[in-house]
Amino acid sequence: MMSMWGAVRCRLIQTRSAVRKILQQNRAFCSGSSVGIREKLLAFPGGSVELQKLQESGIAVLTVSNPARMNAFSGCMMLELEQRVNELEIWTEGKAVIVQGAAGNFCSGSDLNAVRAIANPHDGMKMCEFMQNTLARLLRLPLISVALVEGRALGGGAELTTACDFRLMTSDAVIQFVHKHMGLVPGWGGAARLVGIIGSRNALKLLSGARKVDPDYGKQMGLVDEVLQCSSGEGKALAHAEHWIAPFIKGPAPVIQAIKKVVVSGRELSLDEALKCERSVFGTVWGGPANLEALASKPKHK
Numbered sequence: 001m002m003s004m005w006g007a008v009r010c011r012l013i014q015t016r017s018a019v020r021k022i023l024q025q026n027r028a029f030c031s032g033s034s035v036g037i038r039e040k041l042l043a044f045p046g047g048s049v050e051l052q053k054l055q056e057s058g059i060a061v062l063t064v065s066n067p068a069r070m071n072a073f074s075g076c077m078m079l080e081l082e083q084r085v086n087e088l089e090i091w092t093e094g095k096a097v098i099v100q101g102a103a104g105n106f107c108s109g110s111d112l113n114a115v116r117a118i119a120n121p122h123d124g125m126k127m128c129e130f131m132q133n134t135l136a137r138l139l140r141l142p143l144i145s146v147a148l149v150e151g152r153a154l155g156g157g158a159e160l161t162t163a164c165d166f167r168l169m170t171s172d173a174v175i176q177f178v179h180k181h182m183g184l185v186p187g188w189g190g191a192a193r194l195v196g197i198i199g200s201r202n203a204l205k206l207l208s209g210a211r212k213v214d215p216d217y218g219k220q221m222g223l224v225d226e227v228l229q230c231s232s233g234e235g236k237a238l239a240h241a242e243h244w245i246a247p248f249i250k251g252p253a254p255v256i257q258a259i260k261k262v263v264v265s266g267r268e269l270s271l272d273e274a275l276k277c278e279r280s281v282f283g284t285v286w287g288g289p290a291n292l293e294a295l296a297s298k299p300k301h302k
């Protein structure tokens, strides 16, 4: 019979192998294919991506800030976003992240000044690859993520909303995939994620129509999870978002993180691999402190 230590070791090995596939993809990118584009992105300064971790609630607030340009992403901000995702990946006490824009506006996509300077297919594809990788990692964080949309989410900003688990909008906010008007398609992974969220027919409508999505239309399509009872820039949206997310993050961080991990594996892996991963994650909470406490309290789920 396998010893307890042997069983734990076995579970750990399974966990590692199940998530290895996803991590390999991230590592390959960080070590090789992004070479060159980082230097180019550094040449476009301005704005910042700020991260505030609220230890008590386990909620982090990630703020895209470049108000003079409606929070458009400069090159430096793209690099900073990657750093922030690195920090969040190792935040073991965290449960959620709210992604917002500064000063009552979400994000107006790439900084058009940078876009004009790298308007050639080679640099465009490298920038895309960089942002695809960062946003894929954002979506895979073991934290429940919420895009809090105030004002406008345009182009790459609309794509950023799809890299979160949930989208909340203030009553006057707008999400718009303006790519067609720019002679483009989404390149930060926004099209693939949009299809996953609202289905291919609805995604085709939003992309080919470059249609403005107001809160009602967003809810009807299944893009938007909640319309907040406040307007953009009123200073109330963040508190509303924290209130909205509270029931989903009630409980210990290891359990919330485990829930997010099994959802990510179900979404991204083949069924066999997802089942393997689910078993491994299960092994990290089974017999754990929260589980033992719950068993000792003889719960009734009425």
Ligand SMILES: CC[C@H](C(=O)O)C(=O)SCCNC(=O)CCNC(=O)[C@H](O)C(C)(C)COP(=O)(O)OP(=O)(O)OC[C@H]1O[C@@H](n2cnc3c(N)ncnc32)[C@H](O)[C@@H]1OP(=O)(O)O
Pocket: 068, 069, 070, 072, 108, 109, 110, 111, 112, 113, 115, 152, 154, 155, 156, 157, 178, 179, 182, 184, 185, 186, 187, 188
């Ligand atoms: C398409 C995908 C692509 C990608 O990377 O994959 C992109 O994301 S490209 C960017 C797509 N976004 C846009 O094209 C936004 C264009 N801007 C607008 O439509 C408007 O500025 C709007 C609706 C965001 C705001 O309009 P409003 O009248 O309220 O304000 P202003 O136009 O006066 O804007 C204030 C100030 O911000 C500058 N701004 C806005 N967005 C960007 C941007 N993406 N890049 C650079 N600068 C931006 C705008 O030019 C104004 O600056 P000013 O110096 O006063 O002219």
